Amino acid sequence: MPRPRPSAIWLREEPVRKPRLSRERITRAAVELLDVEGVEGLSMRRLAARLDAGTMSLYQYVGSREDVLDLATDEAVAEIAIDDVEGLPWRAAVGQQMGRGRQVMLRHPWLPTLMSTRPLLGPHALARSELVYALLRGAGLDGARLTAAVGALTYYVQGYAAMENTWRGLRHEPAAEADLRRRAQEHLDRAAERHPTLARHADLGNDDFDASFQLGLDVLLDGIEAQLGPRS
Amino acid sequence: MPRPRPSAIWLREEPVRKPRLSRERITRAAVELLDVEGVEGLSMRRLAARLDAGTMSLYQYVGSREDVLDLATDEAVAEIAIDDVEGLPWRAAVGQQMGRGRQVMLRHPWLPTLMSTRPLLGPHALARSELVYALLRGAGLDGARLTAAVGALTYYVQGYAAMENTWRGLRHEPAAEADLRRRAQEHLDRAAERHPTLARHADLGNDDFDASFQLGLDVLLDGIEAQLGPRS
DNA sequence: ACTCCTTTCGTACACCGTACGAATTACCGT
DNA sequence: ACGGTAATTCGTACGGTGTACGAAAGGAGT
Structure with a gap:
């Protein structure tokens, strides 16, 4: 014992x-x-x-x-918040939603690629899709036009975020990022006389991603607005 | 001997x-x-x-x-032909160019993902960028607006093609593709009352990808046109 | 305590990217 | 034609990968 x-x-x-x-x-x-x-x-x-x-x-x-x-x-x-849309005009609501999407895709740099290469059938993805569809439906779109607009917005945000992630690169090593950008810029300059328009406009020095994103988004929102005008 | x-x-x-x-x-x-x-x-x-x-x-x-x-x-x-643009109005030229891009991305289903995840600095990529920039420059865009428009178009085409490839899936086995689509549709129906707008519009049965692509592209081109109007 | 079902996971197989260094080939000056 | 040198080929090996399989452990109900 x-x-x-x-x-x-x-x-x-x-x-x-x-x-x-x-x-x-x-x-x-x-x-x-x-x-x-x-x-x-x-x-x-x-x-x-x-x-x-x-x-x-x-x-x-x-x-x-x-x-x-x-x-x-x-x-x-799921991290893309889908609340606080009540009462917003459609353009602001959609803009807010796309901006939030971009933020999450920057927080999770792997996200854009995965989203664009597999069917998004998870519950949170469906819920967010529903919201975006509903917002544009409320704005007056319907049918194939509605689907097309949602697609265009979605692809834009994913593509932009993917690009941003690529150039921000391994943002944990800012040295590597700066080096990549510098060498890319040199490469571009080297081919400048062959591609004059490109060389003048695609300056990689600009890193005001927020403003650029908004500018491209405005193109899309303007396009949607244009489709609303002619009651068809 | x-x-x-x-x-x-x-x-x-x-x-x-x-x-x-x-x-x-x-x-x-x-x-x-x-x-x-x-x-x-x-x-x-x-x-x-x-x-x-x-x-x-x-x-x-x-x-x-x-x-x-x-x-x-x-x-x-390089397979995206960049000739035969002479004399076309900008909208037709850009539309043609994006359509060709899509076609090549369908022929090479791996292309959209790779294009969106790495810096495109190869000679052919630069040449095509130059063309697109020049086309929209000729239309009247400039500066950050120009860059934004090119980006929006590029991301849309890549995103649309990626989606199309996902759903066309392993198109070599049409049985597998049909099965995927059917099960996805069922899944959507199952969540229909929670996502009414989505369920009514995102019908996976529709496989007229050509028309859908064109519809989304028109949104973008309309948006670009809208930005041309106000001389700013 | 015994059974039965769920959950854990050690081992093994085929495959991957690529570092290293030896073997082979190609070329060139004589 | 020959020797030497540089360019090119590639066999082997190392440390990783996803996952099939089956043995072991755990837990619940009786």
Whole structure:
């Protein structure tokens, strides 16, 4: 019969039961990992390690790495707030919504690419789609025109954010970014006489991305407005 | 002393000198492989095999797999013809150019993603940029407005083509594509009462991609036209 | 305590990008 | 024709990847 051992708690190793795995936990860890390491850097092994789990444990909750990417995508899309639109005129509401989308895509640089290469059927993606459709529907668009307008806006934001992410590059090393920009500019200058218009306008020095984004967005909103005029 | 062996040619194995490796040959093979296998399917080993070369031989002409993707991208961009614009009004010229871009991106489904995730500094990409800039410059745009308009158009085409490729999916197996579409439609119907506007307008049955593309493009062109009106 | 089902995960396989250095080939001055 | 040198080819190896398979552990109900 073992005599009572005093303060055995301190000798026994901590019975820290690690929290059970779950789709949610995996999804959140995936987003974190993607933010740090990018799409190429997300591997099932690293993801499992971050969760203190065996690699193959993940496959209880997820069919493949691709599934993880889909889950992470919808999780990030959820960060685009879709409230506070009440009472705004359509143009302001749409502008606000696209701006928020861009912000989230900058916070998660992997997002634009994933959004443009897979069907967006997650619950949060659907909810946001519904909002954008409803906003433009309220503005007076309908049918194929409505679909086209939503598409144009969506593709613009994704494309712009992707470009911005490319040039902001590994923004964690501003030295590398500056170097890339400088060498690209040199490359452009070198071909200047062959491409005069390009050389004069595509100056990579300009990094006022906010204003540029807004300018392009205005083109789209103007276009939508133009389609509203002629009652067709 | 070996006596002359008659018709030794037929016995000796053919001294087929395989054509030397070169950047062009690698680039062309890469495009072919990408068309068949997609970005994920392009590996240095497979690429080398297609050229009857050892894997590491490629690295004499190319620094990394990423380099191959950059080369292939510019090679594919070169397929977008940039002639036959003389005398066209700007709207027709731009429309034609964007349409051609889309066509090439459908022929090379990997192209939109690559174009949107890396700086496009290849010679053919620069040449086409120059053309688009010049066209809109001729229409009357300038400065930041010009840059914004070019960006909006570019992102729209890339985004639309990416979407189209996603839904056309592995169009080599039309059965798989139909299945994906059907299951996605069901999924949408299931969430219909939560997303009424979406459910009414985003019908995946419609596959008249040509018309939809044109409709979205018109939004953009209308927007550009609107910016031309007020001499600012 | 025994059963049964869920969850965990160790091992293994085929494949990947590419560093390194040896082997081969091509070229050129003599 | 020959020797030397530089360019090119590529075999091997290392550390990574996704995931199939099946054994082990855990938990719940009786």
